[in-house]
Amino acid sequence: MDTIIQTQDLTRRFGGLVAVNGVNFSVARGEVRGLIGPNGSGKTTLINLISGVYEPTSGKVFFNGEDITGLAPNRVAQKGVLRTFQIPRLFGSMTLLENMLIPRFADFSLDYLKQRGAAEERALELLEMAGIAHLSGHQAKTLSGGQKALLQMARGFMVEEISVFLLDEPFAGVNIVVKDTIMALINKMASEGVTFILVSHEMASIRQMCQKVTVLAEGSIIIEGTMDEIAADQQVIDAYLGGGA
Amino acid sequence: MNVTPELFLNFLIAGIMIGALYALMAMGITFIYSIMKMINWAMGEFYMIGSYAQWFLVSFFFGSAFWFLGVLATAVILFLVGLVVQWLLIRPMFSTGMERKDEYGTVVTIALALFLRNLATVLSGPNTRSPDIDLGRIMIGGLPVSGNRFAAFLGALIIIGLFYYLLNYTWLGRAFRAGSQNRVGIQTVGINVLRIDQIAFAIGVTLAGLAGALLAPVFNVFPENGAVTTMKGFEIIIIGGMGSLPGAALGGLLLGIVESLGSVFIDTGLRNVYGFIFLIIVLLIKPTGLFGEKERLS
Numbered sequence: 001m002d003t004i005i006q007t008q009d010l011t012r013r014f015g016g017l018v019a020v021n022g023v024n025f026s027v028a029r030g031e032v033r034g035l036i037g038p039n040g041s042g043k044t045t046l047i048n049l050i051s052g053v054y055e056p057t058s059g060k061v062f063f064n065g066e067d068i069t070g071l072a073p074n075r076v077a078q079k080g081v082l083r084t085f086q087i088p089r090l091f092g093s094m095t096l097l098e099n100m101l102i103p104r105f106a107d108f109s110l111d112y113l114k115q116r117g118a119a120e121e122r123a124l125e126l127l128e129m130a131g132i133a134h135l136s137g138h139q140a141k142t143l144s145g146g147q148k149a150l151l152q153m154a155r156g157f158m159v160e161e162i163s164v165f166l167l168d169e170p171f172a173g174v175n176i177v178v179k180d181t182i183m184a185l186i187n188k189m190a191s192e193g194v195t196f197i198l199v200s201h202e203m204a205s206i207r208q209m210c211q212k213v214t215v216l217a218e219g220s221i222i223i224e225g226t227m228d229e230i231a232a233d234q235q236v237i238d239a240y241l242g243g244g245a
Numbered sequence: 246m247n248v249t250p251e252l253f254l255n256f257l258i259a260g261i262m263i264g265a266l267y268a269l270m271a272m273g274i275t276f277i278y279s280i281m282k283m284i285n286w287a288m289g290e291f292y293m294i295g296s297y298a299q300w301f302l303v304s305f306f307f308g309s310a311f312w313f314l315g316v317l318a319t320a321v322i323l324f325l326v327g328l329v330v331q332w333l334l335i336r337p338m339f340s341t342g343m344e345r346k347d348e349y350g351t352v353v354t355i356a357l358a359l360f361l362r363n364l365a366t367v368l369s370g371p372n373t374r375s376p377d378i379d380l381g382r383i384m385i386g387g388l389p390v391s392g393n394r395f396a397a398f399l400g401a402l403i404i405i406g407l408f409y410y411l412l413n414y415t416w417l418g419r420a421f422r423a424g425s426q427n428r429v430g431i432q433t434v435g436i437n438v439l440r441i442d443q444i445a446f447a448i449g450v451t452l453a454g455l456a457g458a459l460l461a462p463v464f465n466v467f468p469e470n471g472a473v474t475t476m477k478g479f480e481i482i483i484i485g486g487m488g489s490l491p492g493a494a495l496g497g498l499l500l501g502i503v504e505s506l507g508s509v510f511i512d513t514g515l516r517n518v519y520g521f522i523f524l525i526i527v528l529l530i531k532p533t534g535l536f537g538e539k540e541r542l543s
Contacts, residue, residue, distance in 0.1 A: 091430065
């Protein structure tokens with residue numbers, strides 16, 4: 001399988017703290033990759049670096065072999081690398097449908113005039129898949145935490161070029177129904193060729209969804225492998241339980 | 246002074262009229278603040294540019310009969326000036342990953358205000374000017390009202406109406422609203438927030454410039470005429486609630502009324518003080534302003 005996302009010696013410092021330290025990370029096209037590690041291990045920073053929210057201190061990020069290091073988040077998204085945030089970044093005073101259509105029509109183009117019907121149809125289809133289509137006319141700020149997570153995820157799929165979706169803690173604080181819906185969405189879109197990088201503390205979900213898992217600790221990758229392989233690894237146990245040197 | 250109901254009504258109408266123009270100015274300040282989270286301290290100078298543009302265009306191009314063409318041309322000029330100024334001075338605070346954005350924004354816009362004020366003095370001299378527009382008097386409910394003021398009021402209402410339509414019923418407006426609600430959120434779905442900033446800044450300063458153009462025949466045109474207007478604009482956005490456009494609109498109207506009635510009931514000389522007293526009263530009752538909301542810290 002060919003590589004869709006690759007990082008090369010990626011490092012990000014915040015003053016004296018090295019949040020991500022020389023990470024070489026690659027994900028194959030069509031994969032659902034798990035990215036785990038204890039709190040403060042650098043998972044979200046890595047996602048921020050890939051999606052352009054942070055610029056790396058050094059190192060490179062490649063997408064489809066193209067160097068996207070230092071591109072603005074909107075340029076990275078336009079290329080097809082989307083992301084979610086643990087705390088959903090929605091447009092609270094706008095309706096769910098407006099939230100869904102923003103990626104299509106907020107770029108000052110006149111696409112709206114000829115594509116509105118198709119875009120609205122697609123938006124409602126995605127909201128239906130997310131189980132929140134009945135709320136499409138409501139303001140996003142009225143949603144529950146789980147519904148907000150679903151909306152944020154569905155909105156990402158409105159970007160037509162999407163080929164990689166970075167999900168930051170999609171299962172955090174959501175109930176079992178929402179969790180199942182999110183997993184169904186991931187499976188559906190993965191079957192259509194979208195690559196996922198899944199940051200989560202939910203080990204059961206990671207085991208269920210991901211063929212391969214990358215473990216970060218103190219900003220570095222300590223192991224990659226199947227869930228069974230990493231669960232048996234002493235470094236991983238030490239990282240989570242605070243053992244080792 | 247013997248205050249008759251007619252006199253009270255006359256000053257109330259005058260207050261509402263001038264309040265609409267204040268609202269226009271305050272909406273420009275609020276609009277820029279809500280998207281870029283920066284205060285443009287040079288808004289009064291864009292008001293001043295608008296008033297000079299109207300004086301110049303009416304005096305040398307359109308003539309007093311076609312004063313409204315001057316207002317339209319002023320809008321175009323201010324929009325273009327806004328695009329350029331934002332690109333040159335404001336954009337770097339977002340495009341270069343600057344950490345102290347608010348401090349940069351404050352320093353650079355105060356410097357811009359001083360530059361524009363002095364530039365106006367150099368180009369036009371310290372003299373007071375006024376476009377030759379006289380729309381006579383009209384009668385509202387049996388009360389005489391200055392035609393120039395009424396035209397400025399109507400112009401402000403039309404502009405506020407168009408602005409409201411733009412924000413709520415067009416995708417350009419939705420882009421602005423989305424940008425103001427979640428800057429990172431809109432970037433990470435592929436929208437160029439720097440372009441939103443640039444157009445928003447241009448629209449914001451155009452609103453101030455239009456207030457200047459509409460008021461050019463009412464108040465005088467001189468290099469410092471934006472200073473008091475800026476102060477009133479900031480009073481209004483605090484009265485209305487920081488970042489709230491409806492608050493800016495209502496705050497503008499209320500300030501106009503308070504000033505006008507204060508002038509007739511108390512003392513005309515203290516006109517500019519009433520706004521501050523009103524501001525203090527509002528903050529004592531509702532510290533976030535009329536439409537302001539408490540920010541969630543976690």
